[in-house]
Amino acid sequence: MDSEAAPTRETARGLPRVPFPRFRRRLTPERIASLALIVPSTVAVAVFVYGFIGWSALVSVSEWNSITPDYTFAGLRNFKELFQHFRFQADIRNTVVFTLLFVAACLMIGLFLAALLDRGIAGEGVFRSIYLFPMAVSFIVTGVVWRWLLAPRSGVNLLFERSGLGPLKQDWYTDPTVVHITSGSRLGEALHDIGIGWLASPDFGIPLAMTSVVIAATWQMSGFVMILYLAGLRAIPEELTEAARVDGASEFQVLRHIALPLLRPVTLSAMIILGHVSLKIYDLVVAMTQRGPGFATDVPALFMFETTFAGSHFARGAAISIVMLFSVSFLIIPYLIWSLRREARV
Amino acid sequence: MTFSPARIAIYALLVLFAALYLMPIYVLLVTGLKSFREVGLDRMWDFPSGFHFDSFRDAYDALSRNMGNSFRMVIPATIASCFVGSINGYILTKWRFPGSDILFFFLLFGMFIPYQSILIPLVQTLQDLHLYGSLWGLVLTHVIYGIPITTLIFRNYYAGVPTELVEAAKIDGASIFGIYTRILFPLSLPGFVVVAIWQFTSIWNDFLFAATVTSNPNTQPVTVALNNLAGSYIVEWNVQMAGALIAALPTLLVYIFLGRFFMRGLMAGALRG
Numbered sequence: 001m002d003s004e005a006a007p008t009r010e011t012a013r014g015l016p017r018v019p020f021p022r023f024r025r026r027l028t029p030e031r032i033a034s035l036a037l038i039v040p041s042t043v044a045v046a047v048f049v050y051g052f053i054g055w056s057a058l059v060s061v062s063e064w065n066s067i068t069p070d071y072t073f074a075g076l077r078n079f080k081e082l083f084q085h086f087r088f089q090a091d092i093r094n095t096v097v098f099t100l101l102f103v104a105a106c107l108m109i110g111l112f113l114a115a116l117l118d119r120g121i122a123g124e125g126v127f128r129s130i131y132l133f134p135m136a137v138s139f140i141v142t143g144v145v146w147r148w149l150l151a152p153r154s155g156v157n158l159l160f161e162r163s164g165l166g167p168l169k170q171d172w173y174t175d176p177t178v179v180h181i182t183s184g185s186r187l188g189e190a191l192h193d194i195g196i197g198w199l200a201s202p203d204f205g206i207p208l209a210m211t212s213v214v215i216a217a218t219w220q221m222s223g224f225v226m227i228l229y230l231a232g233l234r235a236i237p238e239e240l241t242e243a244a245r246v247d248g249a250s251e252f253q254v255l256r257h258i259a260l261p262l263l264r265p266v267t268l269s270a271m272i273i274l275g276h277v278s279l280k281i282y283d284l285v286v287a288m289t290q291r292g293p294g295f296a297t298d299v300p301a302l303f304m305f306e307t308t309f310a311g312s313h314f315a316r317g318a319a320i321s322i323v324m325l326f327s328v329s330f331l332i333i334p335y336l337i338w339s340l341r342r343e344a345r346v
Numbered sequence: 347m348t349f350s351p352a353r354i355a356i357y358a359l360l361v362l363f364a365a366l367y368l369m370p371i372y373v374l375l376v377t378g379l380k381s382f383r384e385v386g387l388d389r390m391w392d393f394p395s396g397f398h399f400d401s402f403r404d405a406y407d408a409l410s411r412n413m414g415n416s417f418r419m420v421i422p423a424t425i426a427s428c429f430v431g432s433i434n435g436y437i438l439t440k441w442r443f444p445g446s447d448i449l450f451f452f453l454l455f456g457m458f459i460p461y462q463s464i465l466i467p468l469v470q471t472l473q474d475l476h477l478y479g480s481l482w483g484l485v486l487t488h489v490i491y492g493i494p495i496t497t498l499i500f501r502n503y504y505a506g507v508p509t510e511l512v513e514a515a516k517i518d519g520a521s522i523f524g525i526y527t528r529i530l531f532p533l534s535l536p537g538f539v540v541v542a543i544w545q546f547t548s549i550w551n552d553f554l555f556a557a558t559v560t561s562n563p564n565t566q567p568v569t570v571a572l573n574n575l576a577g578s579y580i581v582e583w584n585v586q587m588a589g590a591l592i593a594a595l596p597t598l599l600v601y602i603f604l605g606r607f608f609m610r611g612l613m614a615g616a617l618r619g
Binding site: 038056129131135151280282305 | 353356357359360363364366367368369370373374377387388390391430433434436437438441443447449450451452453454455456458459460461462463464465466467468471490491493494497516521522523547550551552553554557558569572573576583586587589590593594597598600601602605608609612613
């Protein structure tokens with residue numbers, strides 16, 4: 001069809017007809033074979049990714065909240081109830097806190113290690129392998145190990161105690177405290193006066209137990225950021241940094257004013273990849289802390305799994321998954337377009 | 347190379363960080379090697395009195411069947427993933443068609459979705475196909491959701507193979523399969539290694555699909571079994587630690603011996619390949 005339409009358009013503009021070979025090239029048996037080879041994967045992804053997402057979306061607006069499927073249309077009721085659910089509100093708070101702390105920690109440690117390693121270090125390969133190896137381990141293993149390392153009566157606390165750093169001891173993931181602005185405090189009243197007094201509530205606080213999960217996740221993923229930054233640093237032309245050093249810039253200034261601006265695309269990639277990992281985080285929380293005290297370490301993925309497969313609230317579970325999908329897409333779709341455009345330009 | 351105080355400080359920091367990253371491995375090892383009498387929580391950092399393999403024996407007894415399940419799942423899934431990705435990468439670079447870049451984008455998005463958003467339909471479909479609860483169901487799942495990443499890695503890899511080579515073969519009358527088997531495939535070994543290692547590691551380490559699709563302890567992969575072991579109150583923590591090390595061993599060995607290729611897969615995953 002395309003091959004017939006094209007010549008008409010061209011002739012209408014008074015141009016010569018599209019040469020015959022082009023038409024033939026399109027329909028050779030080889031062409032057809034090439035399309036046939038890509039069809040199975042395309043169909044599989046169309047069904048198992050896009051079709052299934054559509055199916056989940058259908059479940060999320062249905063009445064299916066028991067064992068037997070019920071696709072009666074429920075409108076957005078499941079979503080409305082979800083956002084009013086105290087557990088989901090805690091999940092949103094926890095995810096925001098986790099994402100900010102985890103991304104910030106990984107970027108800082110990753111950049112720091114890359115900057116150190118980019119100084120002509122003997123044994124660079126060994127150090128690099130050590131910082132990166134946690135990436136090869138499953139989140140379940142990480143969770144099991146760090147659960148014991150951060151057990152209040154053992155692990156890191158024991159190390160603090162023995163090295164005279166007793167005051168640093170924490171309750172780690174058993175700590176139910178949510179640090180927040182109290183409404184009675186001066187800051188709380190000031191916020192109230194400008195109309196945002198609702199910020200002074202545990203709903204907008206920092207659950208201390210979450211920092212334990214952040215530590216374990218950072219242990220696992222900061223090496224990945226180091227690798228990205230190291231590759232980025234190696235791509236910076238040496239003349240640039242040398243010129244700055246000759247002009248008397250300190251190493252820190254070179255990093256801050258020359259390298260960092262040039263590393264912006266790396267930083268963006270790392271932020272988006274880590275950010276989407278943290279929006280989906282599940283395994284680590286399951287193995288390490290579960291919901292935590294007062295849902296202090298609960299996350300949407302855990303709520304989704306429990307409410308769907310243990311509680312048979314399929315519609316609510318599907319609604320959680322659709323919210324997760326939207327939050328991830330918000331990050332990933334612009335990033336994919338940006339990456340593919342950048343690739344096309346190269 | 348001079349050893350200025352600044353350089354010594356850099357090395358000191360690097361060694362300090364290396365110790366921090368290795369700390370969990372140290373604890374896994376010394377805890378696993380302790381006898382049952384030595385494993386008090388207050389003695390976590392102490393050396394074992396000798397080599398006691400009781401914890402490893404107990405952990406192995408508890409996990410050996412699941413280790414076998416993991417291997418039976420991960421090997422066919424990895425092999426299938428490699429071929430699927432290789433074919434897709436070949437078509438998307440050497441047989442480009444109008445809309446092939448859009449198709450690539452369409453495939454790629456599947457790599458980033460939270461799998462929760464396909465979990466309910468997946469369970470229903472696998473039940474309809476009578477694959478629910480079986481390792482083959484998991485193999486199918488991993489191959490399908492591995493399509494985006496394996497296609498991406500092979501596409502980037504084949505983009506580096508000169509198109510002239512393929513065009514010349516086309517003029518000589520080589521068929522689409524002939525070009526693949528005689529030109530692309532023989533050049534593909536590094537691509538296959540990167541994809542195989544990537545898929546091996548991520549399928550071995552997967553928990554979400556494994557926990558959703560298999561409910562019978564006899565068919566569960568090792569990540570699920572380890573999580574159950576660690577969640578049990580009657581299993582001593584030294585056995586849990588030994589189990590964690592056993593479950594991590596295959597991917598750790600791959601990393602130690604083929605880390606270079608693992609790193610390339612990581613970079614491709616960051617879309618920078």
